[in-house]
Amino acid sequence: xxxLLNTNVKxxxxxxxxxxxxxxxxxQDVISLTIGQPDFYTPAHIKSAAVSAVENNKTSxxxxxxxxxxxxxxxxxxEENYExxxxxxxxxxxxxxxxxxxxxxxxxxxxxxxxxxxxxxIYPGYEPLITLAGASPVYVDTxxxxxxxTKTKLEKSIxxxxxxxxxxxxSNPTGASYSYEELQEIVSVMKSNAIFILADEIYxxxxxxxxxxxxxxxxxxxxxxxxxxxxxxxxxMTGFRLGYTLAPQWLSQQMLKVHxxxxxxxxxxxxxxxxxxxxxxxxxAIRMREAYLKRRNYVYDRLVNMGLEVGKKPEGAFxxxxxxxxxxxxxxxxxLDLVRKGKVALVPGSSFSSIGEGYMRLxxxxxxxTLKQGxxxxxxxxxxxxx
Numbered sequence: 226x227x228x229l230l231n232t233n234v235k236x237x238x239x240x241x242x243x244x245x246x247x248x249x250x251x252x253q254d255v256i257s258l259t260i261g262q263p264d265f266y267t268p269a270h271i272k273s274a275a276v277s278a279v280e281n282n283k284t285s286x287x288x289x290x291x292x293x294x295x296x297x298x299x300x301x302x303x304e305e306n307y308e309x310x311x312x313x314x315x316x317x318x319x320x321x322x323x324x325x326x327x328x329x330x331x332x333x334x335x336x337x338x339x340x341x342x343x344x345x346x347i348y349p350g351y352e353p354l355i356t357l358a359g360a361s362p363v364y365v366d367t368x369x370x371x372x373x374x375t376k377t378k379l380e381k382s383i384x385x386x387x388x389x390x391x392x393x394x395x396s397n398p399t400g401a402s403y404s405y406e407e408l409q410e411i412v413s414v415m416k417s418n419a420i421f422i423l424a425d426e427i428y429x430x431x432x433x434x435x436x437x438x439x440x441x442x443x444x445x446x447x448x449x450x451x452x453x454x455x456x457x458x459x460x461x462m463t464g465f466r467l468g469y470t471l472a473p474q475w476l477s478q479q480m481l482k483v484h485x486x487x488x489x490x491x492x493x494x495x496x497x498x499x500x501x502x503x504x505x506x507x508x509x510a511i512r513m514r515e516a517y518l519k520r521r522n523y524v525y526d527r528l529v530n531m532g533l534e535v536g537k538k539p540e541g542a543f544x545x546x547x548x549x550x551x552x553x554x555x556x557x558x559x560x561l562d563l564v565r566k567g568k569v570a571l572v573p574g575s576s577f578s579s580i581g582e583g584y585m586r587l588x589x590x591x592x593x594x595t596l597k598q599g600x601x602x603x604x605x606x607x608x609x610x611x612x
Contacts, residue, residue: 233356233357233359234357236356237352237353237356237357240349240350240576241349241557241573241575241576241577242259242349242572242576245557245560245561245572245573245576246259248561249560249561249564249565249570252564252565252568254568255564255568255569255570256568256569256570256595256598256599256602257569257570257599258569258570258571258587258588258589258591258595258596258599259570259571259572259586259588260588260590260591261397261543261544261588261590262457262458262461262463262590263458263461263463263513263543263590264590264591264592265461265512265513265516266461267460267461267462267465267498268460268461268502268506268509270501270505270506271460271462271498271501271502271506271509272498273501274497274498274500274501274502275465275494275495275497275498277497278493278494278497278498279494283493283494283497284493284494285493286489286490286493287490287491287493287496288490289318289481289484289485289489289490290317290318290319290477290481290484290490291317291318291319291469291490291491291496292319292493292496292497292500293313293314294500295319295496295497295499295500295503296313296314296317296319297313298499298500298503298504299313299317299319299469299471299503300312300313300316300317300471301503302503303439303452303471306429306437307429307437307438307439307441307442308442309439309441309442309447309452309471311471312474315474315477315478316471316472316473316474316477317469317470317471317477318469318470318472318477318480318481318484319467319468319469319490319491319496319499320455320467320468320469320470320484320488320491321466321467321468321488321491321492322455322457322466322467322468323425323427323453323454323455323457323468324350324468325466325468325484325487325488326453326454326455326468326469326470327350327351327354327423327425327453328354328487329470329480329483329484329487330423330451330453330470330472330480331354331355331357331358331360331389331423332354332357332358332483333476333479333480333482333483334388334389334421334451334476335355335358335359335360335388335389336358336359336360336388337358337359337360338359338360338361338386339358339359339360339361339386339387339388339389340360340361340362340363340384340386340387340388341355341360341361341362341363341387341388341389341390341391342363342365342374342379342382342383342387342389342390342391343362343363343364343365343390343391343578344364344365344367344372344373344374344391344392344393345364345365345366345367345577345578345579345580345581346367346368346372346398346399346546346574346577346578346580346581346584347364347391347393347396347398347577347578348393348396348397348398348425348577349576349577349578351391351393352578360388361386363382363384363387364578364579364580365378365379365382366378366580367401367580368580371401371536371537372396372399372400372401372536372546373401373403373407374390374392374411375410376410376411376413376414379411379414379415380414383414383418383420387418387420388420388421389420389421389422389423390415390420390421390422390423391423391425392411392422392423392424392425392440393424393425393427394424394425394426394428394541395428395429395431395432395437395539395540395541395542396428396541396542396544397428397542397544398544398546398572398574398577398581398586399539399544399546400538400539400540400541400542400543400544400545400546401537401539401540401541402432402435402437402540402541403438403440404435404438405438408438408440408443409443411440412440412443412445412446415445415446415449416443416445416446419449420449421449421450421451422440422446422449422450422451423451423453424439424440424441424450424451424452424453425453425454426439426452426453426454427453427454427455427457427458427468428458428541428542429454429459429541430458430459430510430514431458431459431510431513431514431517431541431542431543432514432540432541433514433517433518433521433538433539433540433541434540435540437541439452441471447473448473450472451470451471451472451476451480452470452471452472453468453469453470454468454469454471455467455468455469456468456499456502456503458542459502459509459510460502460506460509460510461509461513462495462498462499462502465492465495465498465499466491466492466495467491467492467495467496467498467499468491517543517589517590519593520543520589520591520593520596521538521539521543521589522538523593523596524545524587524589524596524600525538525545527600527604528545528547528587528600531603531604531607532607533547533548533549533607534547534548534549534550535547535548536548543588543589543590544586544587544588544589545586545587545589546574546577546581546584546585546586547571547584547585547586547587548583548584549583549584549585552611555573555575555582555583556573556574556575556581556582556583556584556585557573557575559573559585560572560573560585562610562611563585563603563606566606566610567602567603567605567606567610568602569599569602569603569606571585571586571587571603572585572586572587572588573585573586574586
């Protein structure tokens, strides 16, 4: 019966991150610097709101696009923080995490044969969804451009088949983000092309030296932009699975069809928790961001002192994408060797497309003691084991 399966499903693979974890799952006494989620608990006032929703029987279906109070809170949040205005009635869809938001976007805009430009190295969750929609990913190497898509490379990558570019910033796995001037360069290309922009801004609250700027704030491209965001990173709510899209009404109407038949609506309890997060938790991300900043600076100094190539300090998120010196091992093999001989786990760079080969991703979403122990082990491995 296997030959009857959807060939697009058969042709995609389990992510390199998951393959790596499965291989090292049985190893003992390993310090892991791999997980891409906040190490903070969900703030108490948000958890109380979720409990209250259950106790008050707010456990039924909601409108497909989400409760209107939450949609209003989302648009108010974007207007206050990023000076971008959307209509809560018709331009917001509350989703089951940002991943589902990405899925309904691709399934709405892509046709078989279309191409989607991905600036690599990049989070591995986009390519399978593009493939399942019958389209093809086109990777652009950003390793020599501070991990950012440049105007020149974007122009060279656009073909008559290009339907969308993905602009994820701050970036997983590199921590790179875009300044106003850098976004202007992207806008100068996109405004004259009938191509969608999927702006994945899930780490927008975890930006350090500069404020996050949404590309939807450029009126020239707002009509072709879909924002994907959520509360997983900003409010430590990964398990609540609460995301959202912001897009023009004509596009949101079509995306809502896919969303409706996919999940009906996001979980009611999570929606009320999210409402509390946006209404009363405006400062929740601040303490987390301050902690990540201290950790970033500590990890940066340690890695530089080890002689590793780390480039610029990450501008956002909570990752370093480290260039390792050339050796006998590829990044996946190096990851296994680090676990087995160094007792420290990093994510192989090849998990983030072939462009990431030769790199390793380190997450600093860990407390300082864990970071110190992990980096001590990494340093010992480099000094005494790695060839």
